[in-house]
Amino acid sequence: MPVSPALAEDLAAAIAMLYADAELALIAILRDALAEGIDSPRWAELKLRSLGDLREAVETVTAALQDDANGAVAAALTTAYGRGRQAAVAELGALDIGRELQARRLLPGAAAVDRLAASYARDTRPLYQRITRAVLDTFRGVNARAAGTQLLTGITRRAAAQRALDEFAARGVSGFVDRSGRSWELAAYAEMAVRSVTARAAIDGHIDAMAEVGQGLVIVSDAPLECPLCAPWEGEVLALTGPPGPRTVRTEHAVQPTGLRGLLAPPRTVAVHIAGSLPEARAAGLFHPNCRHSLSLYLPGVTTRPPQHATPGTTYEDTQRQRAIERHIRRWKRAEAAALDNAARARARAKVRTWQAAAREHVAAHDHIIRQPAREQIGRAH
Structure with a gap:
């Protein structure tokens, strides 16, 4: 059977969910840290004292994420490589070389899997270094503006904190730049990296098996x-x-x-x-x-x-529009998770519904586009 990145999509999706869940946890930690005592006149002072606790909480999430993700990726790469190899066996099954390949019963190539795991670890290392800084920078920024906010602008401390949380939720834990200079948010970058490396494992397993029998x-x-x-x-x-x-x-x-x-x-x-x-x-x-x-x-x-x-009436640009709509849905779901009160939560939920309606309309207008609900989620905790 042919080999494609689709052979490893389920593996990548499960690992990407780890990052989405972690991002939700980080938003909740930041939201709760800002919300505690927000109406107290000593709020700014209390926040400065709690900075160490916030750092510890974020680093705990980050360390757990790194351990879980690296372990899950190592297992997924072995599975993906094996699937690629089995696809080659199935494709060559009717030929003598196919029976020869199946008879070998070789284990997935340890060297190839280890090489890909090392590549993933190298590509995602900046993620973990950036997470703590991104959360603490947002926290410090809100605290620094809090003292004079209401006097200078008429905006309450709660409203200012909510605005900062909305901005954080909108961009996610951002700042990761790939080799081409494109900036990514945490979950999106991790998903890209995981999809790329597991797809490569499946394809490598396939072509390595082909090469073993001279194809x-x-x-x-x-x-x-x-x-x-x-x-x-x-x-x-x-x-x-x-x-x-x-x-x-x-x-x-x-x-x-x-x-x-x-x-x-x-x-x-x-x-x-x-x-x-x-x-x-x-x-x-x-x-x-x-x-x-x-x-x-x-x-x-x-x-x-x-x-x-043939895909009459549908273009590649239409598929990219679908990706953009999915990003908007995820953005407002993060904003809902970051809401400090019911009013902010209701506003974010209304935006989610607006973009979900846009997704339905876009899919209905294009016969060759299928809605993918999993791409609109931001984690199991939502």
């Missing part, structure tokens, strides 16, 4: 609503190894004729256009997080180009 060519599926990064590789043949760049080679036909007495006739060959190498395509963006494409074995002279998926 070196794969073909990319044609997926609906493809993004500009993936479009150049759709339906193309890729080499698992070798130099980058397109080329045409002659190779043996996957099905060889036999002579009158069952002897092999002279080898039959076929020209194969190779668009490039798989590492080249992946480096260019193929199999990015949320990618819909898959890889399957390419048998020269047998495998045909995949059919195109």
Whole structure:
């Protein structure tokens, strides 16, 4: 069977939920720290004294998150790699090489899994360093403005604290910048990192199994609503190894004729256009997080180009609009969790319902877009 990032989506979703739950816990810690004694004239003084307690509470959540996430990722990578390998066994099952591969019963490649786990740990290390600073900076900022707020602006301390909490909830624990310079919030960055590394494990398991039995060519599926990064590789043949760049080679036909007495006739060959190498395509963006494409074995002279998926009335930009709506829903759910009183909670809930209605309208207007409720959630605690 073909291999794709979808093989590991459930694993990534479970780990991403750890970060979403942690973000909710951090919002609650900050909300409760600001709310305690908020009507007392000594509120600012009390807040300064409680800074150490707040730091300890945040660091406790952060340490638990790091331990849980790293352990869950290590297990998920082993599972994803094994799924990719089993996909190769299933795909090659009708061939002698498939039976050979299945007979080996090899354990998932420890070296490959360890390498991916180390990559994930390196990419997410800045998350944990940023969390405590983000929460404490918000807390200090509210405290610094509290003393003169009502006198200078007419805004009550409670209203000022709620405004700061709303801003914090809107952006999440932000400040994580990836290699391309894009800024991410905590849960979104973690989800991207987890989806990327588990998808890579599944694909690596598949191609490693293919390479073990001497198969070196794969073909990319044609997926609906493809993004500009993936479009150049759709339906193309890729080499698992070798130099980058397109080329045409002659190779043996996957099905060889036999002579009158069952002897092999002279080898039959076929020209194969190779668009490039798989590492080249992946480096260019193929199999990015949320990618819909898959890889399957390419048998020269047998495998045909995949059919195109027409999506009339729906574009890639429409899918990105859906992602934006989901971000708005999550933003206002965080604001609801950060509310200091029922009035603020009701305002945030109304915004959630407005954007949920926008999601329903968007899906109804596009036949090829499906609503994904899980992407609108911010954690099991909500």
